[in-house]
Amino acid sequence: MKTVLIVGSAPDAARIQSIDCSSITYKVAINNAWRLRKDWDYVIYPEDFPKEKQPTSFDKNKLISAKQYVPEQNSFGGFIYAGGTMAFTTGYWVLGALKPDVIAYIGCDMVYPKNSQSHFYGTGQADPLRDDITLQSLEAKSARLLAFAKSHDCRMINLTEQNQSRLLFPKIKMSDFLNPDQLSETLKNKEPQLNSKVMDQALKKEKALSYMAPCGRYWKIIKECDPLQLKKLDSLWLETVSS
Incomplete structure (x- = not known):
């Protein structure tokens, strides 16, 4: 299987420093x-990611910016429907560029405890919690991504060890993900059900609303979007996937 590990900045992500990633x-x-x-x-990283925080020693072909991810995001309906935060954009x-069989997340639970550090490097900005009508329900946006992935024969999983997560992907152990034979067996037991009828309803509603920002800068047209309609869409996407 072709597997992809997506890593965010929550404290839980630090676990990847000590694992053997050769099977990924x-x-x-x-x-x-x-x-x-x-x-x-x-x-x-997004367009507004500070230059001083960007990696300098990486091959430029390994750096993915708006030039690469905006077209892919648009092919799946665009930022307004997908949710304007990098966890979903990634x-x-x-899904579009690498076409994997499995996408695993770690450090992207989007839960920010008030009395403990929010990121592995200390305290950071809780981007997914900002006031943004595309992020009214992070759970719904994760359900949408899961549904699109499943319709493209790709499985979404969460490697978190945290009790809470805004991602609705099935949780599995890191050891199972790193073992190809065990991963196949685990995925069989963690198969989410996709309600294709409700998914079709959600896609038809998206098409009817026609909320698109081809350039990716969706905030430029956000006043044209009805938060209530997006909330109704979220409800549909939450109905689309069940464990």
Whole structure:
């Protein structure tokens, strides 16, 4: 199987510093997560990611920016429907560009405890929790990504060891993910069900609303979008996937 590991910046992500990644096809770091190891296949970040925080010693072909991920995101409906935060943008880019069989996440639970560090490097900005109508339900956006992946014969999983996560992907152990034989067996027991009828309803509603920002800068047209309609869409996507 072709597997991809997507790594965010939650404290839980630090676990990847001590694991053998030789069985993983591609490793993708989001934003600051590139600091955790040196052997990334790709590093992805948004247009507003500070230049001083960007990696300087990586092959330029490994750096994924808006030029590469905007077209992929648009092919899956665009940022307004997918959710304007890098955890989801990365998932869609990986799904479209790398066409894997399995996408695993770690450090992307998007849960930010008030009395403990929010990121592996200390305290960072809780980007997914900002006031943004594309992020009214992080759970719904993860359900949408899971549904699109499943319709493309790709499985989504979460390697978190945290009790809470905004991602609705099935949770599995890191050891199972790293063992190809065990991974196949585990995935059989963690197969989410896709309600294709509800998915069709959600896709038809997206098409009817026609909320698109081809350039990727969706905030430029956000006033044209109805938060209530997006909330209704979220409800549909939450109905699309069940464990």
